[in-house]
Amino acid sequence: MPVHQATAQAHPNIALIKYWGNRDQALRLPSNPSLSMNLDGLTTTTQVEFDPSLKSDVLILDGREVTGAGRERVGRFLDQVRDLCQTFEVLETSKVYARVESRNNFPAGAGLASSASGFAALAVAASAATGLKLSEAELSRLARLGSGSACRSVPGGFVEWPSGADDRSSFAYSIAPADHWDLVDVVALIDVEHKSVGSTEGHAVADTSPLQAARVATAPDRLAQARSAVLGRDFAALADVVERDSLMMHAVMITSIPSLMYWQPATIAVMQAVVQWRANGLAACTTIDAGPNVHVICSAEAADEVALRLRVIPGVRQVITARAGGPARLRPDL
Amino acid sequence: MPVHQATAQAHPNIALIKYWGNRDQALRLPSNPSLSMNLDGLTTTTQVEFDPSLKSDVLILDGREVTGAGRERVGRFLDQVRDLCQTFEVLETSKVYARVESRNNFPAGAGLASSASGFAALAVAASAATGLKLSEAELSRLARLGSGSACRSVPGGFVEWPSGADDRSSFAYSIAPADHWDLVDVVALIDVEHKSVGSTEGHAVADTSPLQAARVATAPDRLAQARSAVLGRDFAALADVVERDSLMMHAVMITSIPSLMYWQPATIAVMQAVVQWRANGLAACTTIDAGPNVHVICSAEAADEVALRLRVIPGVRQVITARAGGPARLRPDL
Numbered sequence: 179m180p181v182h183q184a185t186a187q188a189h190p191n192i193a194l195i196k197y198w199g200n201r202d203q204a205l206r207l208p209s210n211p212s213l214s215m216n217l218d219g220l221t222t223t224t225q226v227e228f229d230p231s232l233k234s235d236v237l238i239l240d241g242r243e244v245t246g247a248g249r250e251r252v253g254r255f256l257d258q259v260r261d262l263c264q265t266f267e268v269l270e271t272s273k274v275y276a277r278v279e280s281r282n283n284f285p286a287g288a289g290l291a292s293s294a295s296g297f298a299a300l301a302v303a304a305s306a307a308t309g310l311k312l313s314e315a316e317l318s319r320l321a322r323l324g325s326g327s328a329c330r331s332v333p334g335g336f337v338e339w340p341s342g343a344d345d346r347s348s349f350a351y352s353i354a355p356a357d358h359w360d361l362v363d364v365v366a367l368i369d370v371e372h373k374s375v376g377s378t379e380g381h382a383v384a385d386t387s388p389l390q391a392a393r394v395a396t397a398p399d400r401l402a403q404a405r406s407a408v409l410g411r412d413f414a415a416l417a418d419v420v421e422r423d424s425l426m427m428h429a430v431m432i433t434s435i436p437s438l439m440y441w442q443p444a445t446i447a448v449m450q451a452v453v454q455w456r457a458n459g460l461a462a463c464t465t466i467d468a469g470p471n472v473h474v475i476c477s478a479e480a481a482d483e484v485a486l487r488l489r490v491i492p493g494v495r496q497v498i499t500a501r502a503g504g505p506a507r508l509r510p511d512l
Numbered sequence: 513m514p515v516h517q518a519t520a521q522a523h524p525n526i527a528l529i530k531y532w533g534n535r536d537q538a539l540r541l542p543s544n545p546s547l548s549m550n551l552d553g554l555t556t557t558t559q560v561e562f563d564p565s566l567k568s569d570v571l572i573l574d575g576r577e578v579t580g581a582g583r584e585r586v587g588r589f590l591d592q593v594r595d596l597c598q599t600f601e602v603l604e605t606s607k608v609y610a611r612v613e614s615r616n617n618f619p620a621g622a623g624l625a626s627s628a629s630g631f632a633a634l635a636v637a638a639s640a641a642t643g644l645k646l647s648e649a650e651l652s653r654l655a656r657l658g659s660g661s662a663c664r665s666v667p668g669g670f671v672e673w674p675s676g677a678d679d680r681s682s683f684a685y686s687i688a689p690a691d692h693w694d695l696v697d698v699v700a701l702i703d704v705e706h707k708s709v710g711s712t713e714g715h716a717v718a719d720t721s722p723l724q725a726a727r728v729a730t731a732p733d734r735l736a737q738a739r740s741a742v743l744g745r746d747f748a749a750l751a752d753v754v755e756r757d758s759l760m761m762h763a764v765m766i767t768s769i770p771s772l773m774y775w776q777p778a779t780i781a782v783m784q785a786v787v788q789w790r791a792n793g794l795a796a797c798t799t800i801d802a803g804p805n806v807h808v809i810c811s812a813e814a815a816d817e818v819a820l821r822l823r824v825i826p827g828v829r830q831v832i833t834a835r836a837g838g839p840a841r842l843r844p845d846l
Contacts, residue, residue, distance in 0.1 A: 388730045389723040389763055396722045425771060429723055429763030437759060439784065443777030443827070450773065493777070 183227040184306035188298035188331045188506035189216040190291045192363050192473045194420050195401045196427040197326055199384030206326040207348050210397035211340045213404050214330045217363055218503030222295035224280040226303040232275035239280050252278055255324040259304045268309040297324030298331035298506040306508055318349035334505030336408050356502040359411045362481040366488045367496040368444045368470040375438050377468045387434040393426045413477055417463035420475060424465040442470040444493025451491060517561040518640035522632035522665045522840035523550040524625045526697050526807045528754050529735045530761040531660055533718030540660040541682050544731035545674045547738050548664045551697055552837030556629035558614040560637040566609035573614050586612055589658040593638045602643040625801060631658030632665035632840040640842055652683035668839030670742050690836040693745045696815040700822045701830040702778045702804040709772050711802045721768040727760045747811055751797035754809060758799040776804040778827025
């Protein structure tokens with residue numbers, strides 16, 4: 179068998195309506211539908227090389243070889259790609275190992291969702307390297323198996339991920355391209371004092387919160403509001419539902435067992451500041467993932483002012499700005 | 513009619529299982545049962561004088577005459593006392609106005625629940641001044657009409673307030689006297705940057721949170737755990753349920769419409785610090801009311817250490833320590 183190689187790029191995404199908790203933990207079938215925006219400028223670039231001479235899968239992240247849990251997770255994902263290859267008979271052996279080399283152009287450990295862009299890029303690169311011809315929907319499903327929110331980094335722009343009925347029907351699709359609306363995500367990176375619980379473990383305990391069922395039951399309504407706000411470019415309507423939905427997720431997080439408190443003091447400072455700014459006419463609202471960073475979603479006109487103001491809030495370590503980004507894609511030129 | 517006068521004292525209380533939301537807003541019939549500890553050392557002293565020469569009710573708080581909403585609320589409460597007097601025929605006229613003079617020995621505006629101790633002391637003083645002979649249960653019911661949590665400041669020590677079926681059956685009673693367990697409440701007073709929404713308005717919007725029904729439905733279980741932890745003096749069990757219940761209330765608050773975010777940056781800092789301290793063996797846990805202050809409930813042995821550590825957390829303005837306190841009572845000597 180010859181060496182099979184491909185390179186792909188993908189962006190992380192920020193959920194405007196949050197994914198939290200799974201109906202099926204192994205398949206990462208989500209408890210509720212979600213909606214996100216890809217983040218242009220923040221990019222994961224991943225090269226995959228299936229090589230019969232390798233004795234095991236190899237993972238190199240930002241120039242360093244990763245072993246342990248990180249490599250195992252990628253290995254399990256590659257097993258699923260190899261299973262697909264057997265089904266479609268595109269690789270000559272059922273077990274050819276791969277070397278995966280991945281780079282983020284954004285600070286590692288900053289709490290930006292590198293697993294979303296990482297598994298989206300990996301799904302696109304690994305399937306192409308093996309010769310699999312997958313549709314966008316199939317790539318999104320595949321990426322979902324690596325990290326739930328990665329399925330939303332496969333299509334471009336503004337992306338919806340319905341819960342789906344099963345493995346086949348749970349994939350994300352674009353509801354509007356990146357240039358539909360010039361929203362900006364101004365991310366306030368916050369100092370972290372305590373190590374927090376990772377998303378995968380967090381999803382696993384979502385159902386221990388007595389509040390999760392009510393969050394899940396009302397999520398489709400919020401999704402419908404957010405979708406229509408995005409399609410109609412209605413910032414005020416979007417701000418209202420984005421902040422409410424983020425707070426719903428954190429309400430579930432802090433009341434799960436164990437209690438997951440991702441917020442730091444500066445997280446609160448930024449949330450409260452932005453509520454005040456919006457009351458005074460600035461088109462900005464906040465949303466927070468499973469970490470302390472605050473994503474300030476704002477209009478293009480407000481973005482510079484928002485970034486300036488965020489930089490002087492104590493505990494804000496760095497500010498990163500991203501517009502709506504495109505889909506995951508192969509980079510034959512790299 | 514001669515002048516009728518009486519003076520009473522009451523302590524604020526800290527809810528270990530929170531009251532949030534009413535089944536009946538006017539009667540302040542709570543959506544769920546709650547459990548609290550009176551706070552010794554923090555005292556409201558209230559003198560009531562019914563005087564036929566007055567043309568309206570007068571309220572003097574910490575030496576200053578109060579008009580507007582504050583006086584109206586007290587006036588409506590006194591109307592209910594006057595109604596009771598008519599029923600029992602203890603005052604010669606249906607409308608004799610009163611002068612109410614109330615003092616707190618703790619800083620005003622510190623966000624300590626002065627309405628609980630205030631209406632408990634007022635219920636005891638006003639009923640005695642008119643000559644009404646009310647039982648503890650009747651006094652607790654009466655105090656409830658002024659401020660829901662005030663009903664828990666009438667009995668002594670550790671106090672339970674069942675939801676009750678109606679006005680008659682919704683009152684609080686002691687489950688253990690103050691000397692049953694030497695718990696200490698070390699209160700971290702936190703700097704406030706933004707004015708927050710008062711409890712009465714907060715209760716009124718509790719049902720706008722999609723999460724309130726699930727909180728209410730699970731509150732009796734938490735109450736049973738807290739009651740048995742108090743009766744068995746089991747600190748670890750109490751800490752677990754006290755923190756969970758407080759987070760349940762704030763989960764509802766932040767997801768109500770409007771969103772009520774009572775926490776400040778230092779609130780988060782204290783919550784996270786105490787979780788760490790407890791993991792390292794210190795018998796301490798946190799609970800937070802409708803404000804930014806953090807009540808650190810701890811063993812008597814841990815109290816000095818907790819106070820020392822709290823004082824150096826940035827944003828903690830002052831630390832106040834209180835043990836379990838006794839019931840509201842008349843002070844004929846004052």
